[in-house]
Amino acid sequence: MNNANALFKVMKLDGTTDSGARLRCAKVFNTITGDEEGNIAQDAFVQKADGSVYARVLGRFDAQPTEIEVYVGEIAVGDVLQDVNDADNNFTITVINSTTQVLAPLGKGNDPVNSYDDYEGAKITVDTSKVRMISDLIYYEGKNNRFDQMEAQMNSDKGIALNYSTFRNSKFTLTEDDGVTSYGQKKTIEYNRNINVANAVLRSIHWNMYPSGTQNKSAFPYQGKAKYNPLLLKYCSRASLVEGGNRYQVVLNSVPYFSSEIQESMVAYREMNKVFGNMHSLNKACWQGYDQARQLDNWNTDTALSDANPSLQPGFSVLDSNTTATAQYELSDVRSGLVNHTWNGISQHHARGMSCMSGTSFKLVPNEQMLFNGQRIGSLPVSLELKFDHTYHPYYSGECTLSIFAEVEQQAILKNGHVTIVTPS
Numbered sequence: 001m002n003n004a005n006a007l008f009k010v011m012k013l014d015g016t017t018d019s020g021a022r023l024r025c026a027k028v029f030n031t032i033t034g035d036e037e038g039n040i041a042q043d044a045f046v047q048k049a050d051g052s053v054y055a056r057v058l059g060r061f062d063a064q065p066t067e068i069e070v071y072v073g074e075i076a077v078g079d080v081l082q083d084v085n086d087a088d089n090n091f092t093i094t095v096i097n098s099t100t101q102v103l104a105p106l107g108k109g110n111d112p113v114n115s116y117d118d119y120e121g122a123k124i125t126v127d128t129s130k131v132r133m134i135s136d137l138i139y140y141e142g143k144n145n146r147f148d149q150m151e152a153q154m155n156s157d158k159g160i161a162l163n164y165s166t167f168r169n170s171k172f173t174l175t176e177d178d179g180v181t182s183y184g185q186k187k188t189i190e191y192n193r194n195i196n197v198a199n200a201v202l203r204s205i206h207w208n209m210y211p212s213g214t215q216n217k218s219a220f221p222y223q224g225k226a227k228y229n230p231l232l233l234k235y236c237s238r239a240s241l242v243e244g245g246n247r248y249q250v251v252l253n254s255v256p257y258f259s260s261e262i263q264e265s266m267v268a269y270r271e272m273n274k275v276f277g278n279m280h281s282l283n284k285a286c287w288q289g290y291d292q293a294r295q296l297d298n299w300n301t302d303t304a305l306s307d308a309n310p311s312l313q314p315g316f317s318v319l320d321s322n323t324t325a326t327a328q329y330e331l332s333d334v335r336s337g338l339v340n341h342t343w344n345g346i347s348q349h350h351a352r353g354m355s356c357m358s359g360t361s362f363k364l365v366p367n368e369q370m371l372f373n374g375q376r377i378g379s380l381p382v383s384l385e386l387k388f389d390h391t392y393h394p395y396y397s398g399e400c401t402l403s404i405f406a407e408v409e410q411q412a413i414l415k416n417g418h419v420t421i422v423t424p425s
Contacts, residue, residue, distance in 0.1 A: 031097040036090070040090070052073045076096075077095065078093065163370060168405070172193050176189050182392055186245070188388070195383070195404055197377050197382050199379060200424070202376075202409075204361040205382070206404075208402075211399075212227060212234070227398070239353035239356035241329045241391045243295050247262065248262055248268075251383035252382055269287065271360040272359045294328050295329070311325055350395070384404060
């Protein structure tokens with residue numbers, strides 16, 4: 001406690017560590033004449049036996065208390081104040097010479113909201129280098145403010161229109177048999193699917209293809225089980241293990257949107273990022289599958305490399321030998337930086353080429369909820385034309401589920417107290 005300012009130090013729960021907090025008290029300063037029994041020490045805390053008065057001895061003269069500071073209650077002539085720790089040490093007030101009431105300033109204001117700025121030189125100082133703003137709340141007080149005006153407008157003939165997006169999901173099961181029976185083979189299958197967004201403003205579309213059906217190839221794990229990705233289940237989007245093996249075109253109002261089909265490349269990656277308005281932090285090995293598999297050499301996996309039998313594409317070999325090449329379109333475990341890690345016993349190499357989301361944006365102004373911010377679609381459905389190169393690996397080929405999300409513009413009109421949802425066209 002600071003004797004001069006009635007400043008109390010607040011300790012932490014352990015009772016020994018300074019918490020940094022301080023507590024000031026309102027006080028009444030009194031000069032008195034007292035008749036002491038025992039020994040009342042300087043700065044001792046004293047109280048009436050019934051607890052109605054609580055004070056501190058500030059000064060003594062000629063072996064008697066002469067100055068006290070009262071925190072609780074009021075003193076009167078004849079009161080007996082005893083040491084809070086020893087009732088045998090006490091004194092009786094015989095004369096009250098003067099009384100001064102003091103409201104000790106907190107240094108941060110008596111009220112942290114309403115009066116912190118009342119004391120010159122004792123204002124709140126924010127160390128901006130150690131804080132950050134979480135939210136900025138603006139309050140409008142009084143009548144005729146902006147919200148009152150909005151409410152009046154909503155209940156008038158003029159009304160208020162709010163533009164926003166809604167997403168329509170379409171799912172298709174792609175069951176075409178790829179017919180691939182070994183490495184070194186590939187089969188291109190084209191999928192054309194219509195999206196029902198007729199007579200609307202289409203802002204963007206994005207889609208993913210995840211494995212489904214039954215895993216029916218004995219050379220791969222989990223034969224006879226549901227062909228979800230062993231690590232990611234259906235929360236993924238598979239890529240082709242053939243370079244450029246995942247291609248698409250979008251047809252709007254019977255006219256191709258792109259001058260040529262988009263391949264699985266940086267162009268496709270940029271188109272996908274336009275949908276969300278920011279760059280996705282995707283590992284290249286997770287977004288593309290072909291860079292984890294040999295593209296050029298179609299050899300048997302037992303064929304050893306030598307000077308007489310060199311590789312057209314070095315760097316892809318089996319796990320146990322750096323001279324035995326992997327087959328064409330076979331994933332290389334050596335090349336995978338994820339292969340040595342597992343989650344609940346499942347290898348993370350199942351993440352390779354499984355984040356290949358695709359999409360494109362038709363917005364005129366990115367990230368703006370303005371009217372007609374997209375492509376106006378007439379009575380014909382939007383067509384998504386996909387071409388996919390299937391290979392021997394069942395999780396990257398064969399049956400899958402295509403899930404398409406179409407972002408369509410909508411408008412909520414608040415007028416005359418009613419809400420109407422409109423799809424602009």
